[in-house]
Amino acid sequence: MIRHLLFGRIDNSPLIIFRVFFGILCALECYGAIVTGWVRRTLVEPEFTFNFIGFEWLQPLPGVGMYVYFAIMGTLGVGIALGYRYRFCAIAFTLLWTGAYLMQKTSYNNHYYLLVLISGCMAVFPANRYFSLDVKRNPNIRTISMPGWIKWSIVLQLFIVYTYAAIAKMYGDWVDFGIIKILMQGKAGYPIIGSVLQLPWIHKIIGVFGILFDLLIIPALLWKPTRKPAFIASIFFHLFNSIVFQIGIFPYLSLAFTVFFFDTKTINDLFFKKKPHYSNAPEPSPAYNRPLLLVLGIYFLVQIALPLRHHLIPDDVLWTEEGHRLSWRMMLRSRAGRIQFQIVHQDTQKKEYIDASKYLTAKQRRRLGSYPDFIWQFAQKLKAIYAEKGIAVSVYAIGSKVSVNGKPYRPFIDPTVDLAAVPWSHLHHNAFILPSPEADTTEN
DSSP states (O other), rough: HHHHHEEEEEHHHHHHOOOOOOOOHHHHHHHHHHHHHHHIIIIIIISOOOOOOOOTOOOOTTTTHHHHHHHHHHHHHHHHTSSHHHHHHEEEEEEEHHHHHOOTTTOOOOOHHHHHHHHHHHHHSTTSSSSSSSHHOOOGOOEEEEEHHHHHHHHHHHHHHHHHHHHOHHHHHHTTSEEEEEEEEHHSSSSSTTTTGGGGHHHHHHHHHHHHHHHHHHHHHHHHHHHHHHHHHHHHHHHHHHHHHTTTTHHHHHHHGGGTTOOHHHHHHHHTTTTTOOOOBBOOOOTTTHHHHHHHHHHHHHHHHHGGGGGGSSSSSHHHOTTTTTTTTTSSEEEEEEEEEEEEEEETTOOOEEEEEEETTTHHHHHTTOOHHHHHHHHHHHHHHHHHHOOEEEEEEEEEEEEETTTOOEEEOTTTTTTTTTTOOOOOOOOBOOOHHHHHHHHO
16 A cells, blocks of 8 residues: 555646746745845845854855855746756755755744755656656656655655644643734734734634644645635635735745645646646556665654754753754744843953944844854854954853743843853753743742
C-alpha cells in the first residue's frame, strides 16, 4: 500500500500548475521587496544586520548590490513559472533565497522559512515536464505523470506546518483571547474593519477558528466530502490574514498548495483542457526507492523534531525565545523590551554607556531589547568595534526588562554577565537569560 502510494504514477497537473503559481509568487515577493522599500529598510540602510547566528559571513552586498540580488531572484521566479531552464532557475533561487533568509532576522517571518523548504523541494521535483518552455526546447522530456511521493511530500510538509501551528496556539494567552486583543489593537486604524477588529466577540471567533482551521484543514482537504467547504474556509482564512496582517505572499502560497488536494481531472478541466488525463497506475519500485525513502525519512524527521526542541530547553519558550524560530509558532506573542548597554574597558575599568541609535535602525532597536540573540549579537558587535580600536572591553546589559503579551516588564538579562565573553548555544539554555516570572513563582 505504502509502496503503491509513493511510487505509483499519478497525473502531474497539480505539480505543473503549482510551479506556475509558485514562480509568479516568488517573482512578486522579490520584486515587491524592492518596490515597497523592504530591501532598502532591511538590508541596505542598516550598518550591520542581525544574521542567523553562525552565518555572520553572509553579509548584504554593498551599494546597489542587494537590489540587483532581489531583481535576479525575481527573474528566476519568472523562469520557474515559465519552466525555462527550470532546474537552474529553481536551484539558483533556492540558494539565493536561503542566503537572503539567513542574512537577517529583524524582519523574520515564517513564510520566509517555508519558502526555503518549498523552493528546495521544487528544485528536485520534475515540475517542467509539461506546459513549459523546456518542453518546447526538448519535447523528449514531456510527460503527463509523476511519482506519488511528490504529492505526499507536499501534503506531509503542510500537515506538519499547520499541526504545529495549532498546537502552539493552545496556551493561556491565546485561549483567553488576550494576545488576539493585543494583535488587533495595532489594526484599529484600518478603514471599515478597524473598529470591528476591536470587538471581544470577534477576538473569540478569531481565536477558536484559528486553532480549528490549523488543526483540521489538511484532513478536511484530503477527505472528498469536506474538500470544497475546506477550500472555501481556506480562501476566507488566508484572505483575512493577507488583509489584516499583510504578510506578503504566504496566504496566496497557502492557497496555491490546495491544487495538490483536488482530483487531477478537476485540475485538468480548470487549467489544462487539452492535456490528456493520466489514470493512476502502479509501477514497479524504482531502483532509487530505498535511497529516496532514506532521504525523505531524514528530512521529515528533522521537520518533526525541530519544532519540539524547545521542550528540551529549560523555561518557557515564550519568555526565552529559545527554540521559537523554525517551529511554526506563528502570531503567538507580542514582545516589548528595554535595555541599556554598558561598556567596561578591561585595562582601565572605564565605564561608558552605548547609544544604540548610532549603530542600529529604529526597527532593529525595537527588536534589540526583546530578543536574547539580538542582545548577544549586539554585544559581540560592540566587542568587535572596540577591538578594531585596540581596546578590549566587557559588555553588560543594564536594566534589561521585557514584557510579553502586555504583562508587566520583568528583568530579562543578567546584568552581571559579560555578554562579550560568553558563547551562544543553539540547543541549550543560555544562562544569562533570567528565569521567567512563572519560573520564579514556581521556585518560590
